[in-house]
Amino acid sequence: MNVGAAAEVAPRVGVVAAISVDRLAVRFEGNDGSITALSDVDFEVSEGGFVTMLGPSGCGKSTLLRAIADLVPVSEGGIRVFGRTPEQSRLARDFAFVFQDPTLLPWRSAIDNVRLPLEVGRRGGVELERHAEPEDLLALVGLQGREDALPHELSGGMKQRVSIARALVQKPRVLLMDEPFGALDEITRDKLNEELLRIWRETGTTIMFVTHSVPEAAFLGRKCLVLSAQPGRVRGYVDIDLAEPRQLSIRDTLEFVQITSHLRSLLEVGK
Amino acid sequence: MKAAGTGNGRALAAAAGDSSMRLEKWRRRAPAIVAAVGLLLLWQLIVDGFRVPTYIAPSPVEVLEVFAKEGEILWINFWPTAMEAAAGFALGNGIAVLLAVWFVHSQLAERAFYPIAVFVNTIPIIAIAPILVLMLGNGYEPKIVIAALICFFPTLVNMVRGLKSVSPQMLDLMRVLSANQAEVLWKIRLQSSLPFLFAALKIASTTSVIGAIVGEWIGSNYGLGSLIIEATYNFRAPLLYATVILGAGMAVVAFTATTIVERRVLKWKPGNVI
Numbered sequence: 001m002n003v004g005a006a007a008e009v010a011p012r013v014g015v016v017a018a019i020s021v022d023r024l025a026v027r028f029e030g031n032d033g034s035i036t037a038l039s040d041v042d043f044e045v046s047e048g049g050f051v052t053m054l055g056p057s058g059c060g061k062s063t064l065l066r067a068i069a070d071l072v073p074v075s076e077g078g079i080r081v082f083g084r085t086p087e088q089s090r091l092a093r094d095f096a097f098v099f100q101d102p103t104l105l106p107w108r109s110a111i112d113n114v115r116l117p118l119e120v121g122r123r124g125g126v127e128l129e130r131h132a133e134p135e136d137l138l139a140l141v142g143l144q145g146r147e148d149a150l151p152h153e154l155s156g157g158m159k160q161r162v163s164i165a166r167a168l169v170q171k172p173r174v175l176l177m178d179e180p181f182g183a184l185d186e187i188t189r190d191k192l193n194e195e196l197l198r199i200w201r202e203t204g205t206t207i208m209f210v211t212h213s214v215p216e217a218a219f220l221g222r223k224c225l226v227l228s229a230q231p232g233r234v235r236g237y238v239d240i241d242l243a244e245p246r247q248l249s250i251r252d253t254l255e256f257v258q259i260t261s262h263l264r265s266l267l268e269v270g271k
Numbered sequence: 272m273k274a275a276g277t278g279n280g281r282a283l284a285a286a287a288g289d290s291s292m293r294l295e296k297w298r299r300r301a302p303a304i305v306a307a308v309g310l311l312l313l314w315q316l317i318v319d320g321f322r323v324p325t326y327i328a329p330s331p332v333e334v335l336e337v338f339a340k341e342g343e344i345l346w347i348n349f350w351p352t353a354m355e356a357a358a359g360f361a362l363g364n365g366i367a368v369l370l371a372v373w374f375v376h377s378q379l380a381e382r383a384f385y386p387i388a389v390f391v392n393t394i395p396i397i398a399i400a401p402i403l404v405l406m407l408g409n410g411y412e413p414k415i416v417i418a419a420l421i422c423f424f425p426t427l428v429n430m431v432r433g434l435k436s437v438s439p440q441m442l443d444l445m446r447v448l449s450a451n452q453a454e455v456l457w458k459i460r461l462q463s464s465l466p467f468l469f470a471a472l473k474i475a476s477t478t479s480v481i482g483a484i485v486g487e488w489i490g491s492n493y494g495l496g497s498l499i500i501e502a503t504y505n506f507r508a509p510l511l512y513a514t515v516i517l518g519a520g521m522a523v524v525a526f527t528a529t530t531i532v533e534r535r536v537l538k539w540k541p542g543n544v545i
Binding site: 099 | 438443446449450451462538539540541
């Protein structure tokens with residue numbers, strides 16, 4: 001039943017997956033009974049992997065990501081992030097979340113927004129011997145020189161870059177991204193796609209990335225998890241083998257088109 | 272060379288833009304100034320022309336004379352009122368802010384006390400004033416409490432709304448960061464509420480002066496309020512007018528000061544960039 005495991009390279013003994021989801025179900029109590037958002041979801045993400053999640057809107061992709069981030073309670077089954085429950089890994093700051101909206105504090109400069117994770121949630125004194133320099137991170141996302149800019153002085157793409165830098169400041173082992181480029185124009189989106197891959201290669205962070213753009217899912221992901229709608233189930237967990245390092249021009253190759261048409265066919269079955 | 276040239280050009284253009292903007296500002300103000308001066312002149316002419324008795328309507332020149340001759344009386348009575356208004360402003364807004372913070376963190380508190388706050392607000396301030404004088408005596412206290420009461424309600428309503436104006440996504444972010452309630456309050460809620468708070472403070476800055484003056488009407492022998500009553504009973508119309516103008520001036524100063532602080536504090540609001 002574990003679609004992911006079949007395609008994985010043989011796991012080394014004693015190595016835990018970065019994320020493992022086991023027969024997960026999430027139900028919401030609505031006014032007219034409970035609604036099943038996710039049912040029987042099984043997959044694993046290996047450490048350092050880049051998994052994109054694709055599905056029709058309302059299929060529960062965001063819910064799945066939010067369940068991993070301990071923002072939505074699990075009804076059945078289990079989620080483990082490096083062997084820990086979502087709550088434990090949230091408290092240990094194992095993961096960071098990037099929202100579709102940059103969610104920057106408008107009264108804080110770019111650099112102070114990046115510092116926010118270092119200022120809050122430090123009750124058990126956890127972590128923080130492991131953190132990156134906010135200045136270096138703004139340079140990493142290409143915003144050197146704009147440290148003191150307020151959010152309203154930045155473009156949509158720049159704001160999302162700040163939000164990515166903020167997610168990286170605590171050196172998370174997993175980066176959960178919920179349609180982070182969904183609200184951006186295509187040119188900005190392409191640029192950020194390429195830069196995200198560069199950041200991924202440089203930091204070695206495991207990334208889970210929700211999108212409803214098929215080309216984006218294929219271009220970014222080393223694997224792509226396709227979900228069906230209502231309730232969300234795993235339709236397929238596809239390996240994406242393309243020449244590395246990937247460049248935007250790869251999207252014009254035959255291999256790429258074959259992959260995207262395969263992903264589209266999986267989505268069609270989902271309907 | 273070229274870069275320096277354009278840099279200079281830009282600086283020059285900015286300087287030119289600055290002075291032309293100042294000119295534009297005055298041009299926009301000119302009609303209001305001309306109209307005000309014109310109305311004052313008209314008033315003077317009517318009072319002189321129709322020989323209106325001073326006790327019915329004094330002329331602008333007579334009112335000005337009061338400022339020159341009886342400036343000391345005005346000044347002596349100005350300070351108690353200003354002090355009461357300022358203390359009432361601080362007290363009323365302070366309690367409103369604290370209560371709003373409590374309401375946002377406890378639904379029970381909000382359900383229990385919000386209706387009472389609404390009820391208190393519906394009682395006319397002029398009706399509460401004698402009650403407070405009975406309770407608190409003839410000193411500064413009842414006036415401060417009246418000024419506080421008049422500020423309290425708008426600030427409470429706005430502050431509760433402001434503290435709740437945080438987007439759900441912002442709260443998700445804080446949850447992912449395992450932030451506690453206090454951190455959410457200090458890092459997010461208070462800052463988000465500031466635009467709402469200042470909208471209320473601007474109202475309160477002028478109403479607190481009204482509250483102090485109303486308080487002085489009911490049993491007091493100092494302050495602008497008591498001076499208004501005294502001048503009215505003695506038919507000293509020029510003094511009455513001068514007192515009223517001074518009271519209005521106090522409210523304008525309070526309002527302007529609040530606006531200046533708002534601009535400083537809310538620099539991050541795109542609309543507030545000057």
